[in-house]
Amino acid sequence: xxxxxxxxxxxxxxxxxxxxxxxxxxxxxxxxxxxxxxxxxxxxxxxxxxxxxxxxxxxxxxxxxxxxxxxxxxxxxxxxxxxxxxxxxxxxxxxxxxxxxxxxxxxxxxxxxxxxxxxxxxxxxxxxxxxxxxxxxxxxxxxxxxxxxxxxxxxxxxxxxxxxxxxxxxxxxxxxxxxxxxxxxxxxxxxxxxxxxxxxxxxxxxxxxxxxxxxxxxxxxxxxx
Amino acid sequence: xxxxxxxxxxxxxxxxxxxxxxxxxxxxxxxxxxxxxxxxxxxxxxxxxxxxxxxxxxxxxxxxxxxxxxxxxxxxxxxxxxxxxxxxxxxxxxxxxxxxxxxxxxxxxxxxxxxxxxxxxxxxxxxxxxxxxxxxxxxxxxxxxxxxxxxxxxxxxxxxxxxxxxxxxxxxxxxxxxxxxxxxxxxxxxxxxxxxxxxxxxxxxxxxxxxxxxxxxxxxxxxxx
DNA sequence: CCAAAAGTGTTCCGTCTACACCCATGG
DNA sequence: CCATGGGTGTAGACGGAACACTTTTGG
Numbered sequence: 001x002x003x004x005x006x007x008x009x010x011x012x013x014x015x016x017x018x019x020x021x022x023x024x025x026x027x028x029x030x031x032x033x034x035x036x037x038x039x040x041x042x043x044x045x046x047x048x049x050x051x052x053x054x055x056x057x058x059x060x061x062x063x064x065x066x067x068x069x070x071x072x073x074x075x076x077x078x079x080x081x082x083x084x085x086x087x088x089x090x091x092x093x094x095x096x097x098x099x100x101x102x103x104x105x106x107x108x109x110x111x112x113x114x115x116x117x118x119x120x121x122x123x124x125x126x127x128x129x130x131x132x133x134x135x136x137x138x139x140x141x142x143x144x145x146x147x148x149x150x151x152x153x154x155x156x157x158x159x160x161x162x163x164x165x166x167x168x169x170x171x172x173x174x175x176x177x178x179x180x181x182x183x184x185x186x187x188x189x190x191x192x193x194x195x196x197x198x199x200x201x202x203x204x205x206x207x208x209x210x211x212x213x214x215x216x217x218x219x220x221x222x223x224x225x
Numbered sequence: 226x227x228x229x230x231x232x233x234x235x236x237x238x239x240x241x242x243x244x245x246x247x248x249x250x251x252x253x254x255x256x257x258x259x260x261x262x263x264x265x266x267x268x269x270x271x272x273x274x275x276x277x278x279x280x281x282x283x284x285x286x287x288x289x290x291x292x293x294x295x296x297x298x299x300x301x302x303x304x305x306x307x308x309x310x311x312x313x314x315x316x317x318x319x320x321x322x323x324x325x326x327x328x329x330x331x332x333x334x335x336x337x338x339x340x341x342x343x344x345x346x347x348x349x350x351x352x353x354x355x356x357x358x359x360x361x362x363x364x365x366x367x368x369x370x371x372x373x374x375x376x377x378x379x380x381x382x383x384x385x386x387x388x389x390x391x392x393x394x395x396x397x398x399x400x401x402x403x404x405x406x407x408x409x410x411x412x413x414x415x416x417x418x419x420x421x422x423x424x425x426x427x428x429x430x431x432x433x434x435x436x437x438x439x440x441x442x443x444x445x446x447x448x449x450x
Numbered sequence: 451c452c453a454a455a456a457g458t459g460t461t462c463c464g465t466c467t468a469c470a471c472c473c474a475t476g477g
Numbered sequence: 478c479c480a481t482g483g484g485t486g487t488a489g490a491c492g493g494a495a496c497a498c499t500t501t502t503g504g
Contacts, residue, residue: 082281
């Protein structure tokens with residue numbers, strides 16, 4: 001192989017994963033105690049180095065799979081972070097990825113194995129390196145995208161009630177939404193499908209369960225909430 | 226220095242700059258013929274490798290300065306591109322940055338030196354590697370941001386007419402805007418300042434020149450167009 | 451029987467859109 | 478004097494926000 005770029009220096013590149021979940025009507029983040037030096041023991045996102053033979057997306061998916069046991073997660077790049085001294089050990093450029101998972105699908109054994117915690121985004125501790133910045137940017141990205149993309153379903157089980165769905169929007173956007181207006185809008189957009197199942201866990205009367213209608217969404221991408 | 230991450234492999238990281246300008250009522254991109262192997266002679270964005278002792282932003286600013294002779298440009302990260310074979314020569318991860326410049330400030334000698342051309346974004350040729358993707362993402366970013374940030378002034382001289390400003394919006398958003406509605410909205414938002422100067426280059430009657438009122442903007446960031 | 455969550459429509463107001471004519475001037 | 482771009486206001490449509498009461502049922 002010809003050595004084209006030999007005179008330039010190489011750097012380590014890592015990916016860091018911002019894993020969001022939804023629990024107790026709050027948007028939560030999966031973080032853990034860093035298990036390596038430097039920074040051992042600090043709260044941190046979970047990450048990994050990008051291998052010579054894997055793309056950035058592959059690396060992010062690999063890390064997410066290790067972490068959650070799940071493939072095909074909703075995942076989006078947040079951005080590259082490249083300050084010289086962002087990592088206290090060596091020069092490392094990191095690309096942040098944000099993923100949404102349904103906490104119910106998540107294997108709690110993995111949580112224990114990696115010593116992870118679900119932490120509410122408004123109670124986040126100081127994280128390792130520039131990870132707080134990454135989280136901030138990821139939240140901005142979510143807030144923008146949730147208005148035009150059906151992100152919210154990734155945070156919920158397949159079947160969910162309209163109240164749960166509304167709580168997801170409220171948690172991400174951090175404001176209250178009027179119940180009637182919310183339901184009106186949801187019903188105008190034909191991308192959620194009513195089932196004849198009733199959820200009786202959260203109320204005595206019971207609430208109708210809905211599911212995301214991916215087919216309808218694929219046919220009509222125009223979507224505003 | 227302790228070698229923390231020695232077992233992992235390093236990669237080359239570059240920055241690629243997407244430089245937008247506005248000329249002849251069109252949004253244009255500064256591209257050139259690649260002057261190195263691999264891909265010598267192909268149309269390409271202008272880029273450079275990230276040095277061991279510079280941040281990603283520094284690298285992007287350095288490349289932009291080389292290219293335009295200008296500092297303190299409006300610049301935003303578009304994202305990291307990391308497919309394994311994206312560069313035909315070696316494994317290189319690239320971070321794309323998008324910049325806006327006023328073509329009038331631009332030194333044409335530099336254009337000749339680097340053999341660059343201003344090409345209208347709807348006449349873009351096939352570019353080297355994944356540069357067309359980068360440009361697509363950059364345009365998406367512009368379209369989103371121009372609605373809430375005063376980007377447009379970066380593409381214009383300090384003094385400009387309302388018609389010019391409108392043409393910038395039309396070029397970026399790729400649709401026509403009603404003149405009266407546009408001017409009504411602009412005047413509601415007090416971030417542009419009328420001068421008593423008249424531009425007589427584009428019309429016989431002459432058009433009032435305006436300037437961006439940065440102070441007013443800094444005081445009131447709420448802004449929608 | 452009562453507490454607790456589900457479910458349902460209407461009115462108002464502000465914003466966006468569509469639309470056409472006069473003005474000033476250089477050539 | 479006329480062609481060219483500059484400049485101005487209004488009416489109707491539409492979408493978002495505010496708002497309160499009835500229903501069901503488990504305990």
